[in-house]
Amino acid sequence: MTGIHPTALVDPRAELHASVQVGPYAVIGPHVRVGAGTSIGPHCVIEGETTIGQDNRIFQFASLGAPPQDKKYAGEPTRLEIGDGNTIREFVTINTGTAQDAGVTRLGRDNWIMAYVHIAHDCQLGDHIILANAVQLAGHVHLGDWAFLGGLTGVHQFVRIGAHAMTAFQTRLAQDLPPFVTAGGNPAEAQGINVEGLRRRGYGAERIAIVKQMQRLLYRKGLTLEAAREQIEALRGEGAETDADIALMQDFLAAATRGIVR
Incomplete structure (x- = not known):
């Protein structure tokens, strides 16, 4: 395989597509599978039951598939799955799951x-997410599509972050952050909605107006969460796209177990 640098240590049982590029001194374990077009930088370590899709760019010194940092872990066969087209920069660490x-x-x-x-x-991370430098996700965190976490954001275990949500620099999240909502601070406080991000994704004025209404009901009317959800439900009927945004919010709020950022 001409794309593998001669100093790299690739276990012969690893499954790498012939187009994969592996840089100097990288180490790839026996249970690793890597798809076409992916590049792996110098000194990366990829181990465990790890599957990586196509066209990923993994920069130097990343550590992927190491055992979880969980004292209950006893060597169970857990996994790491990475999709296609991701950029993973220097010194990123991603661990496998737990039983x-x-x-x-x-x-x-x-x-x-x-x-x-x-x-x-x-x-569990979705698609089109941006995690800025030194974001730290504890175990069992869920991120929806298009979420954007500012640099040095810290997220408590089991917290859920909704699609299109955004955090500011050095935010500490210990509760769930609903879809579309921006937050900042230590502890985090809701600050508004991610209007610019929605515009970039093709949201028109009508959809953004509904999102703003949901945010006002959650944060500016002094309502209980249950009352806010009832009034959010009453916003349905303006169109398929706005109804889908309302359903996204309602499903998230229904599943919230840690309370939401206020």
Whole structure:
């Protein structure tokens, strides 16, 4: 395989597509599978039951598929699954799952993971996510599509972050952050909605207006969460796209177990 540098240590049982590029001194374990077009930088270590899709760019010194940092872990056969088209920058660490959860840590597709990010065991990340430098995700964290976490954001275990949500620099999240909502601070406080991000994704004025109404009902009317959900439900009927946005919010709120950022 001409794309593998002669100093790299690739276990002969690993399954790498012939187009995969592996840089100097990288180490790839026996249970690793890597799809076409993926590049693996110098000094990366990829181990465990790890599956990586196509066209990923993994920069130097990343550590993928190491055992979870969980004292209950006793060597169970857990996994890491990474989709297609992701950029994983320097010193990123992503661990496998645990038997106490789904047993798998997942990263979707087209995500941008900046330097020094840690994604702990059993995290479930969707697509088109941006994690800025040194974001730290504890175990069992869920991130929806298009979420954007600012640099040095820290997320408590089991927290859920909704699609299109956004955090500011050095945010501490210990409760769930609903879809579309922006938050900042230590502890985090809701600050508004991710209007610019929605516009970039093609949201028109009508959809953004509904999102703003949902945010006002959650945060500016002094309503209980149950009362806010009832009034959010009453916003349905303006169109298929706005109804889908309302359903996204309602499903998230119904599943919230840690309370939401206020």
